[in-house]
Amino acid sequence: MVYWIFNAMDSVSKRLWDYGGSKKLLTQLLDEEQQRELEREQELEEERQQKRPPSVRPYEPQLHNEIKALCDMHGPMLNLSKLTSVFCPIADAFLGTTLYRECQPHCWQQNLWITDEFKRVIQTYRESLDPFLRPARWILIYRNEHIIFVSPFEANWLMGRLHDLYRKQSPGELFTTTLRLLLLRTRRDQSIIVNTTTLKIPPSIGPDRGAVTFPIPIEWLVAFFIFNGTLYFETTDEQAAYCRCLGVCPKPRTEIEEDAIEKCWITVDGFVKKSEHRDLLQLQQCRFHANPLAFDRKLVENRNNTHAPLISHVVIQYYHFSFEQKVKSLGFTSNLNT
Structure with a gap:
């Protein structure tokens, strides 16, 4: 009986040896696997280190007297130029x-401005400023004629000053200069707040108090959408105006547009270059001389810190997909349910 047990143990041991190998070999394999895992982690860490922006020094914020003068409701209008x-x-x-180089500087509306403080972010003369492009969050509507993007530091002062003027406002004295928050629309059904009358500073809450009701025209809004790298639209009118501003002819197309494609008036990505062709295709509101879609796509990626595939970018998608398909898609599309 004992002999049978030892014989069985030898048989089991032999099978374990045949199938499992020596303990030393298993340990060696484990060490090699751990080493490979450590090397992979080190490579990933090196990639993360490479993607980090360089160490820089921020500019010290400044508040210019000209910024303060924007709140003067009774003095002469400043000549910003x-x-x-x-x-x-x-x-x-x-x-x-x-x-x-791709933004076509002379093609933007003449009444759109930034402050020097908005532009100044870091102290550097060699590094690219791509990672330090300031988000566009605060705008000042100056006398209901000019749009000025301001820094958070400037917005903080303007907010306090305009609120103080609002508290001291005389009856019937309506303001035409307001500070507004502009949000990046990154989700469907998201408000960008900029035209919400009660959230302006000062607000528009009555016929004889606060600010004059001034909804920003859609032609100005689409410039905000481009500059801010928006991902979604609230209405089809916004989406159509956006495409007209970029000079894009989207689907579904009319017979005239189909004929224009055969004549090569419309490029493969939907851009219409020549002004005489834009007139015929009702794209007179296009502001860009050259194709801006590559610039627009890069700006979307920069503002949203994400990759925008060519077929999922909102403008290209407008061009490639039908109206119903865009609504159902999960990419960068507009919200058409409002």
């Missing part, structure tokens, strides 16, 4: 980035 040390055309926000 002559105050170049404080106010800059909106395209100057891309100076020092790889986007500036």
